[in-house]
Amino acid sequence: MPTAATIGRTLAAAFTFLVFTAPAGAKDSVKITGVSVGFPTGRDDARAAKFGAWAPVYVQFEALGEVTEPAELVIEAPDADETTTTFTVPLNLATDRAAIGYVRPGGSTSEVTVTVRTARGGAISEPFRVRVRPHEALQYVVLALGGAPAGFELPKPAGAGAETAPLRGGRVELAHIASVAQLPDRWYGYDGADLVVLNTGTAADFLKQLFGDDAPAPNKQKREALIEWVRRGGRLVTSVGSNAALVAQLPALKPLLPFAVRGDEPARQVDIVGLVWSAGSGLANTASAALTGRGARFPLANLVPHPGRAARVLIPPPGQSGSERQALVVQSALGLGRVTVVGFDLDGSPFAEFSARPDFWDFVLRECGANRASSGGDGKARPPGTVTEDEDSAAVALRVHNDTFDGVPVVSFGWVALLIALYILLIGPVEYYVLKRFFGRLELTWVTFPVIVLTVCVLTYVSAFAVKGRDLKVNKIDVVDVDPSSDRIYGTTWFTVFSPRIDSYSIGVTPGAGWGAEDRPESTAITSIGAPRSGRAGVTRRKYGVGANGLENVPIQVWSTKAFSANWSAQLDRSAAPGQQPRRFESNLFHPPGDRTKVLGSFGHNLPLPELTDCVAFYAGNAYPLPGDVIVRGGTVRLLLDQGTSATQWLQKNAGLDTLLVRDPAYAQRPGPKTAPRQQQQQTALAGPLPLMGMLFHEGALKNDEGVIAGNASLRRLDQSWRLAADNRDEVIVVGRVAPPLGPAEEVLTGPNAPATLWLKGLPGSGERRPIPGTARQETWVRFYLPVR
Known part of the structure; x- marks a missing residue:
């Protein structure tokens, strides 16, 4: 008969075999070899990622064993409320060795954890952790695509020494992506970029892979992601010079060019060209310099207007262009975006030797991106890498406004501190005095102490219930941009949910009835928002999923609020209501x-x-x-x-x-x-x-x-x-x-004044939308x- 020790050793061996040798769930089936967050800057491992903005997560891995189940990449990071978010990306382990996911850093320092799992949730790789220190939102990030910018530098403040950082004390950051494989495949992947510069002079292969008619499906998805980001308010500059003939042959690049490149004569060769550009506010404030090839001729793209498409000529400035002079820098709108084409290369000669190169780059940032944002704040010199502001006032204004609910008073800290002091007095000196003076039996504290604690807890709950109420409340703001030229609407929604109980919410946003003609949840990006925190996950390890349809199972504590934002877009709804004409x-x-x-x-x-x-x-x-x-x-x-x-x-x-x-x-x-x-x-x-x-x-x-x-x-x-x-x-x-005034939530949030429909229980595409109880405030x-x- 086997002894107890023999049986124990046998069971231990069987358990070890099941845990460490089972191929389907083994953690050594995949090895993650590298993870980086943000756009590459070319400075060692430095990456450009910003607080509160989506950033691409580049993951490299290798397969160590056979995995027969479908697999997915799981990216976990805490949001601004220190609740863990999970973002998943499907993987094909038979062919994939790299993947791109996305994360939204929610703190001054965020820990991002990447794991490969099976579709059933079993981990097949060890977790790979990387700490991210995102830039503040006020950082101005310039992202170059294709060719690297030639000598990117900006004018230094007056009196600045050689030790001063050239990019305005570290406030302006340059990043560069030279490979199509590293481009985001979702439009919000460019969220952390303030200006994108697409250089075509030294990147012929890059252009063909991204904009060619025979581009593979993944590259076409990346192309559409870039164009959609521009439509939603992105700022893009495209420089066209030596590869003008190639650009003219790429129809997919046409939406990103305010003027077209002349097909029969894409470029002209010149020895010198005089440039005059705006040097600040007002048309009279200009700068000028001669761009010369120094003895060699160089190409200028022949830019011609698109029929029926409005555009502004920036160089030559208004009032200085004549019939004999052709447009060199042209700008137009694409949806909410600002697109500019420069008729010479910004990634090669002769611009690399241009004497006024810093001033011209300053013009590009101001007139093609954001004027005041890229100017370096107050213009004073700062040590390299020094940044001062943590958060912009507009974000604070939105959160404070939406976090103020009618009928839900905010108890000041003074009252809380006073009640805590009274509670300490009650369970300390007061209880001791009563038991000592009137009863003479201090051992009764074993009865009185829990009674006091229980009574105070009940009174606290009843008081909070009376003050906070038991109704769900939602404050919501919608900004809708209607662009009849493209027959599209672009919506931005901010909303804050006040929960009267501990609950989880699956949150989605879709265009309201009569606004968007198509319900495409994948075109909507929903995120939670908040002030910068430590960037560490909470003690309770609460989690919620970030998916294409919205946020799944977001936990909100009793009498607590959580703020969200959504960015959505749709075709204008051209359907006709009964008795009305079919127009919008x-x-x-x-x-x-x-x-x-x-x-x-x-x-x-x-x-x-x-x-x-x-x-x-x-x-x-x-x-x-x-x-x-x-x-x-x-x-x-x-x-x-x-x-x-x-x-x-x-x-x-x-x-x-x-x-x-x-x-x-x-x-x-x-x-x-x-x-x-x-x-x-x-x-x-x-x-x-x-x-x-x-x-x-x-x-x-x-x-x-x-x-x-x-x-x-x-x-x-x-x-x-x-x-x-x-x-x-x-x-x-x-x-x-x-x-509109405050009213019943379902009536207000689905009424005619609500451009976006809010889902709180269930996600779009998962079934019928559940009505929202409680009250709501809607501003449009x-x-x-x-x-x-």
């Missing part, structure tokens, strides 16, 4: 004969919005408040844009920018006047709608004073101030808002981009 938008604006300074005509919309108020039109650098300030659904608005007010002056007076900046904790230290006490301004702002005009045209609303810097780092793509230029006479921008802002004939 109609515009007939034109210039009077021989006078492009004025606009006549009419427009109207049939979107679900019953009424837009506080409406204003912007055209050619001027603002025109609409008569009556109201646009009614199905009605016709007649425009006569003749004598207007300077858009900058109007925005500075009416955009509410001081109210936005007052929400920034660092507002008291910021320069500039404070028109009202901080507490008074904040209470006024929270009582009414958020003054989003200061975000929609942020740089246009800033005063041109020393020390005034842009505070919209996380919302730069929404800033359309560049379209307010005096020479932009091809479109009229009309802005209006809706601020709409921008129309009206073409002018």
